Structure formats: structure tokens, C-alpha cells
Amino acid sequence: MANTSFDDIFQKVRINFLFNHPFLSVLALSLDTNFTENENSAFETNGYKIDIDLEKLKNYSEDELTYLYAHTLLHIVLKHPYRQKTRDPYIWNQACDIVINNILSSFKNIGQMPSDELVDEDLKDKCVEEVYEVLYKEEEKDNDGGDGEDEESEVKVTPDERGDLKAHQYDESKLDLQEVEDENTSSGEREKLDGIIIQALSIAKKSANHYSGLSIEIDTLIKPEINLQDALKEFLISSLFEKQSTYSRPNRRFVHSGLYLPGNQKSDEFLDVYIALDSSSSVTLDEYKKFLGVVADVCEGFYEYSVKVLPFDIKVKEEHIVEFNSFSTLKEKDFFIPKSDGGTNFDEVLRYLKQTDVRAENLLMVLTDGEFEISESMVCKTLFIINDKKNLTKFESIGRVMEFTL
Template sequence: MPDVLRQRSSSLQLGGPRRPDAQEVRLKKRMQQVCEADRAWLLTSQPFTAKLLMQLQLVAVIDDRLPTAGTDGESIFFNAAFMANRTEADRRFILAHEVWHCALGHHRRQLQRDVERWNHACDYEVNALLKEALGHCPRDALFKRRFKGQSAEQIYAQLSQQARLRGQTLDVHDLQGVFHESPMSVNDPDFAPRPVSAENARAWQQRLVATAQQVERQQGDLPGYIGRLVTRLRQPVIPWQQVLAQFIHTTLSGNRQWLPPSRRHVHRGLYLPSQRSQSLSLVVVIDTSGSCQGDLPHFMSELGGILGSCDRVSLEVIEFDTRITQRRLLDEGQLQALQNWRCQGGGGSDIRPVFEALTDSPPELMVVLTDGYISAPTQAAPYPVIWCLTEDGRAPVEWGNALRLSS
């Protein structure tokens, strides 16, 4: 190797990654203006998406750690060279794609799911939504017509049945995971994403509802999937413990049995009926999917406290995935076992075997902890059923009583 090249190579290794050069800086400035114009265009064609997009800062970068685009919930970072090679329609789609990752709370909803499979599911959800709204989807984006109107959780469950994922996501989902350096790389100081926080995710839900109200006042109803999503977020949240406790109390009240007058009150001239001790036959059913595991300890602890007010409890705990994986019977003296409950099974998808198993011995009440993305009977059970849904879950059927577990 010539001495000059050897010295340059040594200098690069000692100096580390370089910053964008003058030509790359000019490209950044040009694409910054182009993408800001794309955002302005979206205000006329897609006002709802564009108003959400206005709440994110656009940041053009030249950085080998970000080959495409990504968001941290506060900014959209995009590789200027990547965007320069995209069509006008593709650029607008990509900007909308990033803001809908924020609006749909995809970072918050991942939980314990497989990262790559979840990222694919999120892109399928967003791309189906935007194909309906924009009438366009980039050729290299993940898109299947059958996923239209489905949530990332539903899509993830279907992708879990596949041995191998196909295609690549359009963008980078975890910006905190890209910070590796090599001596020959370009690192842009403008590429400085922040960690995604729970507060930021909650703020995006509020922005989504507030923006929807603004657009509805100006233009009327929201379209399709967006309208259904906003309707769900607007539903008032009642503390689930309060709802569950009231339901159990109502069930107990309906099952009280009154006996002949109590002798304790006869001498006072009061003929009051005596009451049997409060007893309850309850089945708690647990969906063993990863999305339920974060809620399980709090749910079981609260349930134990509620049931502690009953004199007699016959509690059966049933876990399921595609079949029943565990059954255990507890009485009122064993409720402390709920505090440290551990699940068996590998991911819920079909609760119908549980209902079949209870055909000959139906409970007074069934409580199901689930994300709702399961197969369930179309016909209502002959006993009360409460669907305790995870924060982003949905009722699997129209019958029963659904309540949402909120933090």
C-alpha cells in the first residue's frame, strides 16, 4: 500500500467515523425542504394524518446507522440519500408511515413479543391503513390485502403461524439499537433520537383524539379504520377493579338464600331472616399470550383482594393456548396463591376448549384475562362472562361484559 494511502487509512481508524461532507450537507438541506413541502401537500389531501405529522420535527441526516427512516415519537429522522431516490408518492407515504407508528403506539404495544415479527406486524397494519387512505403503497413495503382493518396484534398472531417471515420493514423501528460505529462510517450529529417513554406514548393517544375532534369539526366524520380507532380511544375508562367488584357483588346478591327467622333477633320483636354465608363458584381463565403477562400479577393480586370479602370461594384457574394447559382448584384459604401465579403454555389463540370443558359443570361466573385476539364461541355462554382485556385488547365476541385493564 502506498505511504499516502496507509497514512489516510491510519488517520481514519484513529479519528473514527466522519461527519457528512459539504456535498452531503447540501443534499440534506435540499431534502429537508422537499420533505417539508411533502408534509404541506398532505395537509390538503390527508388533513388528519398531516396534522399529526405537524407535531413531529423532520430531521434530514446522512448517517450510515440510519439507511432509511425512523421515529422516536418526537422527530422523524430520514436518510437524505434514501429519500432522494424515492418517488414523490413514496416520500409522502413514508412520512405518513412514521407518524402512524406514533399514533398507534406500536412501541408501547410490543410487550414481550418477538421483535422482528412484531415489527413486520406493525408495518402491515400501518401500510394497509395508508393504502386505503392514500391509494398508494411503495413496492418494497410490506402489504397484504387480507390484513386490511386488522390490528398489529391480530396480524402478529397470524405471522406466528409462519415458519419464516418474508420481506423487510420499510423503516428502522428501534433507533436506540443502531448505535454501532466503524472507522469508515458516516455519523451525523443531527441523528440524535431519544428513548421512547411511556409518557410520550400516552401523549400520542391524547393527540390522536384531540386532532380527530378538530378535523371532525371542520370536515365531518373520519374515514374507516381511523374513525373506529378514535372511537375506541374516546370511550371513558372506569377502574376495572370497581367494575369487577360490583359484578361479583351483584352475582352474590342474586344467589343469596334466605332461611327461617334468626333467633338472635326474636327477643327484640324483630323477625329478620338469617342469611347463608356468601359463597361464589368462580372460574378465572388466563390467556397465556405474551401480551397478558405484564397485567397478570396486578390482576391476580386485585382479584384475590376482591374475593377475600367472600366467606366461601370455589375458584378454578384455567390457562389456555390452543388447548387447556393448566387447571387448578382453590378455596378461600388458598387465595394467597394468586399473588405469585406463574403461567404455563406458549400463547393463547383458542378459548373454545375451555367452554367445552365447563359444559357439565358451569360456574356462576367466568372472568377471562385476555388481549382478545383469540377464537371464541359465537353463541353466548349460559353464565355471566367478563372479558378483562389488556390495555390494547379488544372484545373477541359481542356477548359478555368487556372491561379494560388500565394502569
């Protein structure tokens, strides 16, 4: 097929996007498109342009071409090349493709998915970083399990009528993410690209009822990245310490007007924190260590503090409670937690606290995936730190919620 014929096809595809998926149209009309020879896939991108191999396109129908174009645009709008960082490029590319194909499975008027594309519905409702972790662990498990292939693994790579394939089987010809070379992209070009992406994401966000599969990825991109230490410190100061009026610290907003009004000064209080630590299998030992490290570092910013860690699953594990304070800091031996394969009962934490001298002005921080319900009444100010995105809004009516993404 001649180059001009492909130009006509792409023009029709862009018109389709304009009427059916305007957020994709923003990118399709704004990004550079080059016709060239690609090393692997028919469509490839480095995050700010698209390279199209016309020879490889001959293997696809016009409907499949429409799908692959949309697939590549989603790589760009979701900044997949830039989010790779130091991750394994092969597994990262695979994770990105799975996320996008899961998203596109709910789109209408988006062409036809080629039969060699990966779909794994078990990985729906996860952002690409979470899918990468799943695939990375599968890869490690496969490498440790020997090089023989049994009948079951052979079945997993056989496509059914929908073209579904097991996620960890991946053809290198599908590698469509190129290496990002930031030094070749000027700050002006990056700002322009960010503006285009924000515009596209905003359009998609307004049509959330049509693009529900995109919501997790959009939220991952457009929310500001806040360091958990900074967020915790801000929360501790604003929630636990009342501001006192004092003339020794005048209000600077009115000084220029000749008015000497009192300013605010944080009271010097004792920081007393309880941490309910979900010790079921959903919270890893690595998360436990990093979280306690962050809490210990945050506490160091206060003159005097006391922290009590309550591991729990279906009950509070009293024999494994960890305590540290400003005079006896956290030790390496404290980085131990017995893991559980059982369920989670947060009500047991609340019942335990009601038998202690916990006060309403104390803070309870809960590190968990949020896979539980609460029937007991709360005992003090509570901060839920959730490591599962789907549960982030679950406890907003009874406490503050933060995402745990260390």
C-alpha cells in the same frame, strides 16, 4: 435533488394531508423534522420527531415519498416507539410496519406504496402487539426448523404485482423506529406531544367511516389501561354486593350542612363464582395460568369465597373441573388444562349450570375468544372476558364485557 426542492415537495405533501387526511396534517405541522443521515431508512422517528435522509429519498418517487411520510406519521400517532418496551426491536419494527401498511391500504390520496413495503392481509384487524406475537412465534419456528430454504419459502418472499411479501421476511433498511430515550424528553415536551396525538386521534375517530382500519389501534391507545384485578374487584363489589344504609356510617356529603343522613355500607356476603374456561386451542395455557392467578388474588380480598372452574370446548370437561375457596386455596397442580383442537359450544356450559344449584345472584365469568353463538338462556349475572378484540361487542346485550390482555 436540492434541499429546497424537497422543501417544496414536503409543502405539497402537507397541503395534501390538510385536505385529505387532517389528522395526519395535525402531526405534520406540529412535529420537528430534521434533515440528516439515517442509519437505515429514509424516514426514521423516535416517537416525537422525524429524521429524513435526503440521499435515501432519491430512491423514491414523489408519490412514494408521500406514502412514506404518512407511514412515519402513523408510527408517531400510534406511539409505536413507546409501545415497544422490552420487545425485540427488529420484530417490533416489522410488526408496526405491517399494521401501518394494512391501515394505509384502505386510504385514498395517500401516494403510492413502495414495492419493498410489507403487506400481510392475514394480519389485518389486529393491533401491533398481537401482530408482534404472531411474528415472534414465526421467528421461533423458523429458528427451530433448520437453516435450509425450500422452494415454498422462496416463493413467499417473491413480491406479486401489489408488492405483497410474506411478513417474516424483512429488509433491515426498512427499520424506521429509533430507540426511545425518555431522559432526553422533558415532561413538558411529552405532555405537548400527547396533546397533539390526542387531537389527531380525535379527528380520526370522528371520521371512523373513512378510517375503519385505524379503529382497533385507536381504541388500544385512547382507552385507559385498567388492571384486570382492579376491574374484576370493582365489578364483584358493585354487582354482587348490595349497599346497605346505616347511620353508623353517616353520609359525608351532608355533614358540613349539619344534616346527619345515613351512608352506605357494603354487606358482608359470601363470594360464589363460576368460571367457564374456553379450553379450545384459541386460549393458551399461559393465559389460563395468569387468569386463574388474577382471580385467586382478587378473591383473597374477600373474607369468604368459593370458585369453580369449568373447562369447556364442545362440552364441559367435568373430569378437569377445578375448585378452590377461602379454606383451600389454588394449588400449582391446578394449573393444568387439556387443550383441544376442536370447536367451542358455550351452550353446553349453560346446560351444565342449569343442572346444578347455581343461583341468579351468582356470577359466571367466561374466559374466551368469543368465537361462538349462544342459543340457551342465561342462568345468572355473566362477565365475558374476551381475548379477541373483534368480539368485544358481541355479548354486550347479555352481560358485562372486559378485554383480557394479560
